[in-house]
Amino acid sequence: xxxxxxPGVRRGPSRRQALGLGAAGLAVGAVGAAAxxxxxxxxxxxxxxxxxxxxxxxxxxxxxxxDHLHLASFDLSSRATRKDLVALLKDWSYAASRLTQGLDVxxxxxxxxxxxxxxxxxxxxxxxxxxxxxxxxxxxxxxFELDGVDRFGIADRxxxxxxxxxxxxxxxxxxxxxxxxxxxxxxxxxxxxxxxAIRNLSRIAFGTAHVRWSQMGFGRTSRTTTAQATPxxxxxFKDGTANVLADDAASLERSVWVAPTDEPAWMxxxxxxxxxxxxxxxxxxxxxQLGEQQTIIGRDKxxxxxxxxxxxxxxxxxxxxxxxxxxxxxxxHVRLAHPDNNGGAQMLRRGYNYVDGSNAxxxxxxxxxxxxxxxxxxQFVTVQRHLSTDLLNEYVRHVGSATxxxxxxxxxxxxxxxxxxx
Numbered sequence: 001x002x003x004x005x006x007p008g009v010r011r012g013p014s015r016r017q018a019l020g021l022g023a024a025g026l027a028v029g030a031v032g033a034a035a036x037x038x039x040x041x042x043x044x045x046x047x048x049x050x051x052x053x054x055x056x057x058x059x060x061x062x063x064x065x066x067d068h069l070h071l072a073s074f075d076l077s078s079r080a081t082r083k084d085l086v087a088l089l090k091d092w093s094y095a096a097s098r099l100t101q102g103l104d105v106x107x108x109x110x111x112x113x114x115x116x117x118x119x120x121x122x123x124x125x126x127x128x129x130x131x132x133x134x135x136x137x138x139x140x141x142x143x144f145e146l147d148g149v150d151r152f153g154i155a156d157r158x159x160x161x162x163x164x165x166x167x168x169x170x171x172x173x174x175x176x177x178x179x180x181x182x183x184x185x186x187x188x189x190x191x192x193x194x195x196x197a198i199r200n201l202s203r204i205a206f207g208t209a210h211v212r213w214s215q216m217g218f219g220r221t222s223r224t225t226t227a228q229a230t231p232x233x234x235x236x237f238k239d240g241t242a243n244v245l246a247d248d249a250a251s252l253e254r255s256v257w258v259a260p261t262d263e264p265a266w267m268x269x270x271x272x273x274x275x276x277x278x279x280x281x282x283x284x285x286x287x288x289q290l291g292e293q294q295t296i297i298g299r300d301k302x303x304x305x306x307x308x309x310x311x312x313x314x315x316x317x318x319x320x321x322x323x324x325x326x327x328x329x330x331x332x333h334v335r336l337a338h339p340d341n342n343g344g345a346q347m348l349r350r351g352y353n354y355v356d357g358s359n360a361x362x363x364x365x366x367x368x369x370x371x372x373x374x375x376x377x378x379q380f381v382t383v384q385r386h387l388s389t390d391l392l393n394e395y396v397r398h399v400g401s402a403t404x405x406x407x408x409x410x411x412x413x414x415x416x417x418x419x420x421x422x
Contacts, residue, residue: 050130053097055409056269057257058416060136061348061373062246064225066187069217069352069369070194071275072202073180073402074209076143082152084208085143086421091204092137092184093415096197102130105200122203125196133193135201136185137416138273138404143181157264157420161377162272162405169388170398177277177400180212185273185371187350191218213400215277217352217369224350230304230312234280234353234366235395237297238304241312242338244348255346256373258408266419269408271373274347274380277354277400280367285395296391298334306334333392342386345379347372367396377403 051059076085095105104110110123144150144158164179186197195216202211221233222240226247233239244251253259260268285293294301298316306316308327316334318341320327328335339346350373355366372380387393407417415422 050101051132051134053093053100053135054412054414058136058270058406058409059100060134060185060187061256061271061350061406062224062252063134063187064132064228064246065220065223065350066132066134066189066194067218067220068189068191068194069185069187069371070191070198070214071183071185071217071369071371072198072214073140073212074182074184074202074205075212076151076181076209077207080151080208082154082421085152086417088205088208089137089417089421090415092201093410095201095204096135096137096416097412099197099200100130100133100135102128102133105204122196122199124199125193128190128193131188131190131193133186133188133197135197136187136273136406138183138185138406139417139420140180140182140402140404142179146181152421154420157266159264159267159272159405162403163377165274165377165384165401165403166381168384168398170393171401172397172399173401174399177213177215179402180404182209183273183275183402183404191216215354215369215400217354219353221351221353221368222349224348233351233368234282235285235293235297237293237299237301238312239351240349241299241304244346251346252348255375255379256348258375262375267405267407268419271375271406272377273402273404273406274370274372274374274377275400275402275404276370276398278368278370279365279397279399281395281397282364282366288395295329296332296395298328298332307332329391331389331391333387333390336387336390337383342383345382347374347379347383349373373406 051063053059098105104121104126106120108120110119110121110126113119141158141162141164143152144162145155184198184201186194188194188197198214220231222243223230224243224246226245230238230241244255246252256271258267258270262268290301294307299306304312305314306328308317308320316328316338318326318328318335335341350371352369352371353366354369355364357365359365374380407419410416410418
């Protein structure tokens with residue numbers, strides 16, 4: 001839900017008091033979340049096992065990829081102060097610690113508040129389980145500096161690699177689908193639970209921040225655990241076969257988590273998110289012969305095996321030839337994106353399919369909402385530059401782009417962003 005910032009409207013103490021926030025509220029919220037899934041609103045559920053909000057890393061990165069996504073990018077009001085920003089991040093952290101446990105956004109929630117005031121919680125997830133909900137909070141480049149202005153006194157603490165991505169061949173980026181001061185990624189196995197999270201966190205931000213853009217996704221296009229089967233994208237191919245997995249600690253330390261020796265120190269234990277909205281030209285692709293589709297991707301469409309042979313999880317062999325030509329085309333997506341051909345650069349991907357209806361020409365407005373977590377944004381830049389000759393480029397367009405610093409997780413009583421602003 002998008003709420004515009006009204007001139008002169010500021011977040012007041014009454015709203016924070018209603019949500020039970022502040023240091024005491026954060027502590028109470030942490031205890032309530034840990035103690036069980038019961039609240040005044042009756043949101044005690046016996047369905048799925050909820051993911052903890054607190055921890056060394058934020059949830060929603062190595063967490064097993066859920067089936068649905070709602071991601072929103074926010075811009076801060078021009079009148080927002082550093083104090084407002086801190087209060088917002090505390091409010092979001094408290095609310096997220098409840099929502100991820102299947103609770104309402106506050107103790108009074110959707111139905112237990114006074115009848116002569118709007119409820120704290122919008123109520124559309126009332127009675128639903130947590131549905132594996134994770135909430136991940138990020139900080140965009142413009143939070144640190146906007147048009148040369150250090151709005152919140154943190155310009156000197158901006159991570160060196162946190163900036164809008166450089167232009168890539170074939171980009172047709174739309175401002176209404178790009179960038180932002182803050183972001184919230186909500187993933188869940190029930191789309192209504194994910195939408196409920198973004199809707200209520202947007203309400204909490206009213207007067208301080210407003211939604212710049214948002215994106216819903218379905219049908220995950222990658223896996224993050226060995227227990228998950230490899231899904232298919234809207235072109236019908238298995239995607240994310242070679243993704244970094246949650247149980248590969250060495251790859252996570254090397255490619256996903258910011259190390260204590262990296263700069264800046266406040267990001268240790270965090271990561272960086274690259275979000276790209278990639279429009280897929282469905283009708284054009286659907287007219288391509290099967291053999292050519294496989295050549296473009298570099299994999300068998302049935303089992304997902306590389307065209308060099310084997311099964312889905314067999315490593316591609318780029319030296320194999322068929323009739324004197326490489327079995328895996330030199331301009332295929334698999335060859336150009338593979339870590340062996342990009343100096344070892346890897347990413348943890350959590351992408352989703354999206355369908356936004358039909359465009360003005362009556363064609364399906366659909367594609368891949370690509371999400372990648374990296375230790376350094378340069379990892380993505382390296383791979384994307386190498387994809388400039390990708391045969392797949394004829395069938396996709398990059399229309400949205402954003403980068404966010406994902407701070408480390410927090411412990412009960414703490415809040416996301418405290419290593420930067422605390």
